[in-house]
Amino acid sequence: MAERSTAAVDVADNSGDEPLTAKADQSTADGVAQNRERDTEDVEAQGSGGTEEPGKASPPELHSGHKLARRYRLEECVTRLDGFSSWRAVDEKLRRAVGVHVLPADHARARSVLAAARSSALLGDPRFVQVLDAVEENDLVYVVHEWLPDATELTPLLASGPLEPYDAFQMVSQVASAMAAAHREGLAHLRLNPNAVLRTSSGQWRIRGLAVNAALRGISSETPQRADTEAIGALLYAALTQRWPYESDAYGLTGLPKDVGLIAPDQVRAGVHRGLSELSMRALANDGATASRHESACTTPEELVKAIGEMPRIRPPEPTFTAPPEYQRTTYQQGTYGRPAPRPGVTQPVPSPPPPLQSRTGRALKWAVSALLIAALGLGSWQLADALMDQGNKSDENQTQTTDDGDKNSESPKPTKTLAIQDAEEYVAEGDAQHPGDVKLTYDDSMTTGWRTSSYKDGPKIVIKPGVGIVYDLGSEQDVSTATLSLRYGGDHTTVDLYAADSLTPSSLSSMEKIGTATTSSTTATVKVSKTVKSRYVLVWLTALPYSGQDSTNYSDAGYKQAITNVKFTG
Numbered sequence: 001m002a003e004r005s006t007a008a009v010d011v012a013d014n015s016g017d018e019p020l021t022a023k024a025d026q027s028t029a030d031g032v033a034q035n036r037e038r039d040t041e042d043v044e045a046q047g048s049g050g051t052e053e054p055g056k057a058s059p060p061e062l063h064s065g066h067k068l069a070r071r072y073r074l075e076e077c078v079t080r081l082d083g084f085s086s087w088r089a090v091d092e093k094l095r096r097a098v099g100v101h102v103l104p105a106d107h108a109r110a111r112s113v114l115a116a117a118r119s120s121a122l123l124g125d126p127r128f129v130q131v132l133d134a135v136e137e138n139d140l141v142y143v144v145h146e147w148l149p150d151a152t153e154l155t156p157l158l159a160s161g162p163l164e165p166y167d168a169f170q171m172v173s174q175v176a177s178a179m180a181a182a183h184r185e186g187l188a189h190l191r192l193n194p195n196a197v198l199r200t201s202s203g204q205w206r207i208r209g210l211a212v213n214a215a216l217r218g219i220s221s222e223t224p225q226r227a228d229t230e231a232i233g234a235l236l237y238a239a240l241t242q243r244w245p246y247e248s249d250a251y252g253l254t255g256l257p258k259d260v261g262l263i264a265p266d267q268v269r270a271g272v273h274r275g276l277s278e279l280s281m282r283a284l285a286n287d288g289a290t291a292s293r294h295e296s297a298c299t300t301p302e303e304l305v306k307a308i309g310e311m312p313r314i315r316p317p318e319p320t321f322t323a324p325p326e327y328q329r330t331t332y333q334q335g336t337y338g339r340p341a342p343r344p345g346v347t348q349p350v351p352s353p354p355p356p357l358q359s360r361t362g363r364a365l366k367w368a369v370s371a372l373l374i375a376a377l378g379l380g381s382w383q384l385a386d387a388l389m390d391q392g393n394k395s396d397e398n399q400t401q402t403t404d405d406g407d408k409n410s411e412s413p414k415p416t417k418t419l420a421i422q423d424a425e426e427y428v429a430e431g432d433a434q435h436p437g438d439v440k441l442t443y444d445d446s447m448t449t450g451w452r453t454s455s456y457k458d459g460p461k462i463v464i465k466p467g468v469g470i471v472y473d474l475g476s477e478q479d480v481s482t483a484t485l486s487l488r489y490g491g492d493h494t495t496v497d498l499y500a501a502d503s504l505t506p507s508s509l510s511s512m513e514k515i516g517t518a519t520t521s522s523t524t525a526t527v528k529v530s531k532t533v534k535s536r537y538v539l540v541w542l543t544a545l546p547y548s549g550q551d552s553t554n555y556s557d558a559g560y561k562q563a564i565t566n567v568k569f570t571g
Contacts, residue, residue, distance in 0.1 A: 188224035233283025459560025491546030
């Protein structure tokens with residue numbers, strides 16, 4: 001049997017039940033369990049409403065190797081429940097792994113599953129696991145969806161401990177914004193749990209089973225936005241505490257103590273980020289709990305997104321520094337590269353020099369070379385003596401001449417010096433700030449840290465604001481001649497302007513004097529000052545940014561963006 005991915009398996013998960021592959025005594029030779037498992041998840045804990053009675057239709061007789069539409073070859077059954085089954089399959093036409101849900105066409109929920117799958121496919125939001133096909137054929141209804149082998153569910157991520165505050169913030173931010181977009185299109189999830197949230201290898205969070213999971217199990221709700229918002233709060237609660245915010249245990253997490261009620265995450269576990277703790281309580285306040293710190297409860301994903309945007313920025317953890325290995329001389333550096341190592345105890349033979357020229361031709365050649373050398377020495381001696389005599393005759397003529405006149409008009413190049421940066425502040429002309437807390441990282445002599453811009457959809461020229469940049473304080477008025485910038489992203493193109501400012505917080509761009517500009521497609525930019533100006537404060541102003549992909553190391557999404565890792569001024 002082909003290996004099973006634990007990252008992005010069936011969209012219709014077992015909700016914490018024992019997987020089929022673990023029940024060897026109930027499996028046939030092809031690995032398909034014959035018993036029909038029941039969904040034991042407490043739906044009320046999810047706030048998703050009740051379930052309908054499953055259809056009376058018997059599950060279709062399918063097996064590993066069966067093909068649907070002469071294209072999708074079933075490989076492994078990962079769920080069999082309530083008359084439907086979910087499979088890992090192979091799309092033989094496009095040669096890729098996919099997931100497939102299969103149920104009889106006369107199943108009580110077949111129509112609703114088809115409708116949910118087609119509505120989800122029309123959304124086309126990359127933050128959700130995409131529905132690729134939804135077909136009714138040969139008395140079967142099947143839904144084909146993406147398979148993400150490089151992704152990991154939140155459930156196993158929490159098995160080793162709670163998430164770091166930055167990771168928890170990224171999770172709730174991305175999940176809430178994705179669900180807000182889905183609800184704007186009239187789609188709800190209603191089964192948003194740790195098995196439905198995946199983190200990819202690039203650090204992005206994705207949601208699977210939008211609308212389809214609930215349709216497969218007949219789940220509905222009169223308040224879908226409220227149900228999904230509370231589910232997001234439960235996800236954040238679990239990410240912060242490694243506990244499930246209800247009395248029942250679920251998804252490998254221990255529930256809260258009975259008869260205690262819902263208590264804030266920072267009261268469950270020490271060291272929990274206070275802002276995230278309050279945010280989870282505001283989302284979970286829908287089930288009768290009281291929102292903390294007198295903040296109003298969030299009843300829709302849109303309100304939750306707004307609350308997240310009002311939070312102070314959570315910085316990513318500092319990268320750990322790994323010391324380089326100690327220097328070790330290699331055989332190449334010792335001059336023995338390519339020579340076989342001698343065996344211990346064996347004396348190496350010393351190679352004998354080549355024999356001298358002993359034949360008649362050899363002796364004649366030696367005499368000819370000697371004669372040529374003697375002739376060359378004689379000729380050289382004669383030319384040297386002649387040159388010395390000519391120099392002596394000209395010395396008297398040159399006694400009255402000096403070279404001072406020739407140097408009177410020559411100007412020595414003016415020495416340049418590196419100007420020390422005393423302080424810096426991010427300058428915001430319009431809109432929001434970028435990352436004001438990181439400006440000092442642009443002159444700390446480290447090429448691995450720096451200040452970065454946001455990622456913009458339009459470019460290279462910044463269109464939603466006149467630009468972004470940093471004002472530097474040189475301590476006193478200086479003659480600035482050049483600014484040299486080290487940049488993180490190359491590409492077409494980065495434009496940098498220099499302005500002479502009157503303070504660290506100038507009032508407007510029009511109050512400053514532009515003294516230089518440069519455009520580059522590389523990771524360095526050198527801006528030369530067009531005219532000499534004395535100034536204590538200099539603004540480095542970016543007006544065009546190159547396009548670059550997602551950068552997980554720098555915690556930056558794809559878009560038109562730039563990062564300054566080092567700045568030097570010379571005068």
